[in-house]
Amino acid sequence: MMSIRPDEIQGLKQAEGFLSLRGLTRRYGNFNAVDDLNLDVAKGELVAFLGPSGCGKTTSLRMIAGLAPSTSGHIVVDGHDITGVPPYRRDMGLVFQSYALFPHMDVARNIAFGLEMRKVGKAEAQERVREAIALVRLSGKEQHRPAQLSGGQQQRVALARALVVRPSILLLDEPLSNLDAKLREEMRNEIRDIQKRLGITAIFVTHDQMEALTICDKVAVMNHGRLEQLGTPLDIYEHPSTAFVAGFVGRINRLAGTASGGLAEVAGVQVAAPGFDGRVEVMVRPHRVSLSAYAPPAGDDRYALAGTVARATFAGDILEYEVEAGGVLMKSEAATRGGEGVLAPGTPVILSWHRRDTFVYAAS
Amino acid sequence: MNTLALPAREARGMSPAAVAMWLLLPIALVNAVGFLWPVVNLLRMSLNESEATGALIDTVSLATWRNVLTDSFTLELIGNSIGVSLFITLLTLVASYPIAIYLHRSSGLWRTVLLVLVIAPLLTSAVVRTYGWIAILSNQGLVANLLAAFGLAPPRLMFNLTGVVIGLTEILMPYMILALLSGFGRLDPRYEEAALTLGATPLKTFWRVVLPLTAPGMALGCLLCFVLAISSFVTPKLLGGGRVFLLATEIYDQAIVTLNWPVAATLSMIVLVLFGAALALYTRALRRIA
Amino acid sequence: MTTSVKLAAAILALGLLTQGVRAQSSITVMGYSGLFQERYTKAVVEPFMRAHPDIQVTYFPLPSSAAMLGNLRAQKAAPQADVVIMDVSVSKAGTDEKLFDKIDESNAPNVRDLYPAARIPDVAGVGVTFDNLVMLYNAEAVKEPPASWMAMADKANEGKVVIPGIPDIQGVSLVIILNKANGGTDYLKDVSKGIAAMTEIAPNVQTWEPKPEVYVPIVTGQAVLGAGWNARAQVNNQTSGGKLKAAIPQEGTVFQINTINLVANGPGGEAAKTFVNYALSPEAQKAFTESMFYAPTNTKAQISPEALDRTAVKFMDKVIPVDWIALAKVRESIGEQWRRRVLPASR
Ligand SMILES: Nc1ncnc2c1ncn2[C@@H]1O[C@H](COP(=O)(O)OP(=O)(O)OP(=O)(O)O)[C@@H](O)[C@H]1O
């Protein structure tokens, strides 16, 4: 179990990262947009902020950048409390969700702005701007005004503008949301490369789990302004510490049940649930549920359940079944294989899954 | 009625240019009657001459123009008017800008309240507001008493250029603020935030981002206020104490006191030319900003 | 433009109003607005209509003689007014523009009894009121009537003097008075001595454009000394309960003349002449003098002693004769000297 629970972090006050948030809170009236956020990011690490819309990702980023005051809490960078430091002295780059390109400057001057403010020499600045433009595949568009660019192009200018100054901390607020799938993949690998090469510490806000899991060193899952879990992509996926994380990252079957004496009864199956008592939620990912005509051999560490096919969905790469079993609907999916047909609805089947793929949480 | 219905009904059969022509026709007519015709009349009047008694001589000659343009007093008037109006415009801009920025950034009920406060003076005539300034600036007025309370001898604040500048600046501020606000469309706090995160100090942010983005509003406000300042005569009359000579007050004197209508008309045409120059300058400035 | 539109509207409205009235003819008298209108209507227009039930008189008020001339110019082709009361200089301009018919004994017999000063050569109208420049003072601040116009130059009165400056004719009048007092002979040739005296007063002047009228700042105590017209000064003296007083200093005064004029081709015809004759009659002159203290222009007017005390009639020896018509020709040069010498001294 590598997952780190938020409550454990609070105990680790001394073990600070390069960037540490301590009890960071932002309150609007009675509403906590960001609620007691504690987080440590090591130098050179890329951390994803993942969470549903409105969970406080942008607000957190704005507080880190110094653009919005925090109601309480501290921001520590490299051992210095920078909570009250104005944004222009924080040496952070921020790519805005809405780009915020200067409309009265062309692409080149937008990108050069940060270098100018840092008094970088003209020749060097020119060279770095050129590189940045090439990096985001916008060569030839130097003289264009933001209004003459597509949304995706603007987003790339915003990215180049933040990257070109090589900030010690880079904050990216959904920097790729407007790009097509191919460009998106390219750009995210670019970001990853530059970030690693320059040793920039970065926070990457995204809705896209794939993005979060593939390029980030760690993923912070947020909900209702709170940090649900911080961990490596593997941790988050394989050992979600809360029902929310399990449900939010990847797809999942949710089964309601009741636990007593270390066992939980769901859909007619006894599931190991040590330490639980009362109503529980049992979860298992669809692709870890296999479907067969026979019950698994006894003693094989698997749970099994008999049911009938309710619906089959063929999606090319995968084949998904919804199976009616023990009074609930359960999903099972598997990669398609050649020479295999699709089971008709009503076909009796046995569902089974491995014990270690089973997550149990107290029902909320 | 028919002309109004026409573009809608026949829009499919008409070219967009034709539709635009039809839609522009009413305002073109209003302008012709309300603006062009009086200007033509003025031009005609400026070609008349006037006897010393004020009696009008009906003729067509350039004598009045020649007299006016070779009179050193006229040139002094033009220089004065341009200088004073520019100064007032600048002062109005400086005084209005922070208010406009604040208004632009405020929201909700507070913004409405502030907007009403800004617009309210426009609902009162400039004459009334000027009398208000007389009460404030007179040597028994608010400012003088305040200064006297600190043992300072109050300078002459009224019945001179100072009074005219103070009064006109305040009177023109609502126009400037509204013009600025209307031109602040491109100003979004996120641009400033972007500049700040890129390492620009608030001052640098103002110069490099806020100022250029608000330039169109400033140009519009300056044009408006310059034109209003150079053509205002009530406030200079009331607060100038007969010591401030501007084109507008001279036109008033020539038309109403001295009865020299041809000279008044000629001076009016000169003001019109100045308007044209201001407009040309504005257009050029706007093109450079954009 | 707008005034003529307003006039047209007013006349239209009047036409509608007067339709039901029994009067056979109606005339329009154009004159000053405000106090003048109020008092003139009571003292002259209403008694006239009582005496002539067949003539309906409408008073059309305008703020200045120039505005009246402007209106007359605009309606030259089809005049709406019949009689105009205006300053003599403006009346001269109107005469030159052929806007007026000549008034004399033939169409207004009372002209015969007018003072010579009321018959002005080359002006179609005749004098209907005389007024004169007076020194105004705030009675609370100044206990004794000032003996000299030069009291306005006293250091003690710094910032307390209000004078309607040139091009207003009150400023012109003051220059002429001071010119003579300082040894000037012909004001038509040279007013430099008057201008020099004015430069001594200038530093004390609070404003050369007292608004709305010169009397107001004196009444309120905003200013202490000033120059203004006698008739209005007297009325202001009454209405202010004596706060404003008027004096004729030793250097003397000049007359201002309002003329009554007959508009050429006015719609009222004979009725207009009847009105003009009445306005010049001893009883009308007496009534208006006693109401607003303009000096009468008719020698036969029997003015009450109290009213007479408030006019310049007793001080005729102090009146410096001014040829307003000739003066108009040099007005520009006087204005020039004023701008170049007097105003710089008052900054
Ligand atoms: N100025 C404000 N006043 C009141 N509430 C606010 C304000 N700004 C943000 N909020 C609230 O704070 C919460 C967090 O907003 P935030 O912008 O941080 O969300 P987010 O996680 O970035 O969402 P998204 O993914 O949609 O961008 C939201 O519920 C939002 O409504």
Ligand SMILES: [Mg+2]
């Ligand atoms: Mg957001």
